Amino acid sequence: MTTAVLFDNVSRHFGAIRAVDRVNLAIAEGEFFAMLGPSGSGKTTCLRLLAGFEQPTGGHIEIFGETAEGVPPYRRSVNTVFQDYALFPHLSILENVAYGLMVKGIGREERRKAAEDALAMVKLPGYGGRRPGQLSGGQRQRVALARALVNKPKVLLLDEPLGALDLKLREQMQEELKSLQKSLGITFVFVTHDQGEALSMADRLAVFNDGRIQQLGTPEEVYNRPRTRFVADFVGSSNVLSAKLCQALGLNAAFASLRPEAVAIAPPMNGALSLSGTVASHSFLGATNRIVVDVGVDGARIAVASPAARGAPAIGSPVTLSFAAHDLHPMEDA
Amino acid sequence: MTIVADSFVVPERRGTAGRVSDFFWRHPHVLLAVLLGPPLIWLGIVYLGSLFALLLQSFFSIDEFSGLINYEFTLATYRQLLTEANLDIILRTVLMAALVTLASAVIAFPIAYYAARYARGKWKAVFYLAVMLPLWSSYLVKVYAWKLVLAKEGILTWFFAKLNLLWLLDAWLSLPIVGGNSLSISYTGTFIVFVYVWMPFMILPIQAALERVPATLIEASSDLGGTPAQTFRHVIFPLALPGIVAGSIFTFSLTLGDYIIPQIIGSSRLFIGQAVYAQQGTAGNIPLAAAFTVVPIVIMGAYLWMAKRMGAFDAL
């Protein structure tokens, strides 16, 4: 498999601020890759390094085996869908989509046809004559997508493209983006702060914090086996068990993660681990109840995702928690 | 869709333009120099250079017999500047500028307040244009208009006569200092024209400052029991003050340097601008003229420093 994007020890420092710090990363051709992290974690700077708007202060970037440093954005066969869409307000939708072809010197008729095809692909046929101001947020998002894809980029960069859309539209666009990516086979690099979005769309993802990659892997790996406490907190709100608590369970003294769904309020069976405590709070989340149990060791509290049908025990009542030892994943650092 | 990029790097297609563009992209400092160079040469060298050369001349003196400039460093010109007659001119000008600024603020405030608070939609545009048109219309025409208004046979006298108030006008003109033979050759006339010409510069900064006061703040004040007068005194006025100071930069500075208005409408006593004009022109004493220009520069420097401390620049 060809490597589409390679980050070799890449840093981007702004004075004393280390926006991106010694990042190593390889993205395969045709992959749907997500960069996940809170704002200021360096994910957007990584995207800008790929687009060519920023230059690394250290390390080396390759795109399809070619050195990216020193190549201006307009010479990169990489296109971006901007967070605010950045549609040209003075141009019609068709002219917006055809812009990339126009500056490359493609003939008028040919680029009109290509732009119309691209608009049809994003389900906006016949919208070419309108202005960006006349479209809804979701429609603008599709135009931005068509405008980037019409250039047949080798890598498509998407900077929080669904951030401004409401929930329903966001879910719909997630599916469309995914199927579009599969049918076109273009490498997508997708930046988001929404862990649900990253988990549901990406083939693989990198979790960023403080300019560094905390964990790199498939959604399942990252979700089930968070490697650091940050990932455990940021992705899927896992319980973090302190070293002392693990010791009390008769395990190695190390921090470990435990997903709320892996815990049951029931007596332990066939060798499962168990903890007892009192219910501190509970809240109804629809399909499940989130029950927080005070286990009395080290002040630790453990969240349990319990099927709503089972009901929730009263606050203050004593409960026994049970979980399998293999659901407890030791983590690298505190 | 015919573009199929075989390589990640798109090849250069645009010849010289493309190469120049690449060069600028790789060397943003060169681009910055190209952009900033011409305006910096113009303003930084031609304009600031001229200003500097002028200030330098204030440290030379004029030879009283030959009338030629003596190019030797001396403070003699400044001693000459600080004679009583010249101090009189400076004091008169500063006093006038302060009064003009005060009157401008008083007249401008209601207009700005109405435009910021009550004018909506079409009326807002009407107000804006009603301020902009006089602001931008010809300075000389405005002065000329007042020559028509203040003339002895003009509209103002006619108006007073119609109201049988001529005695009031005459009483005012017979007062010392502010009076004179007619309005057009009195300090009163000079003052009115100064206010008329520079007051519009006060309106937009005050309006901008007032527009930044959220309506909820005023409602909060009255909700807490403030009477309209208290709300104005404790909420609106302090928040509008930076705008007033910003506007006063213009009214003050422009009055300070004007030499045409007091020449056309006013008594024969000089203002700073006239003194500068006379010294460089008929008297040919460039060093003294230069020293005179230092006065408004120093006053404005102090004024701007104070205004900056009050946050007035945000209202500009």
Next chain:
Amino acid sequence: MRSEKSNRAPFGLKIAAAAGLAFMHLPILLIFLYAFTTEEKSYQFPPPGLTTQWFAVAWSRPDVWAALTLSVKVASIATAFALVLGTLCAAAVSQTRFFGRETISLLVILPIALPGIITGIALRSAFSIAEIPFSFWTIVLGHATFCIVVVYNNAVARFRRISGSLIEASMDLGADGFQTFRYVILPNIGTALLAGGMLAFALSFDEVIVTTFTAGQQSTLPIWMLEELIRPRQRPVTNVVAMVVVIVTFLPILGAYYLTRDGDQIAGASK
């Protein structure tokens, strides 16, 4: 109840605002009346009679035409210089980050923040030091110096409104610097530049203070008017010229207003 009450202006405020606006406009309206007066020797009010004969007299005056032509020429060329320099400066300040950006803004504003007489006398003494004879070009140089700020203010305000990602989007789609300027930046700042240019024209067209120092024997229309003000020769002609000047300066201001009204207000507060 309260909101209804607070939406109606107090009577006193209305009167004060209306009186202020009347104070600003009535004297200018008077100019229009006097252009038609039959009285030649004085500024008599009310005019003894009305006539249009002075328009014909003014029309046939070669000195008026010469002054008008010179003013238009000076204003056009000074505006052209100001457009180029002001746009360059605005582009540098708003599109790049560099040490001393604040100083540039101050430098651009200085020629109008300082009293005109200082700019005028500084340029005059510089010309005499450099032994440059007064000419058409010395007038243009002085005018362009204080016109830059008008173009600059308008352009900077508009640059601020172009979201930074538009320029990045253009480059991302393959447009190099020149193409981005031509296809994205210019169309977006075009009306602001036009508005700035119109205001610069209006500013130059009626400037008199700097001009008296940088003009030799030539007289622009404001210089012509100033001479008439100091030593009136034919008052009715001056009346007509004053009215024409009012109209000539109003048109670009109205034009600039309509070009920029959707967005930021024209940067007129700092004329």
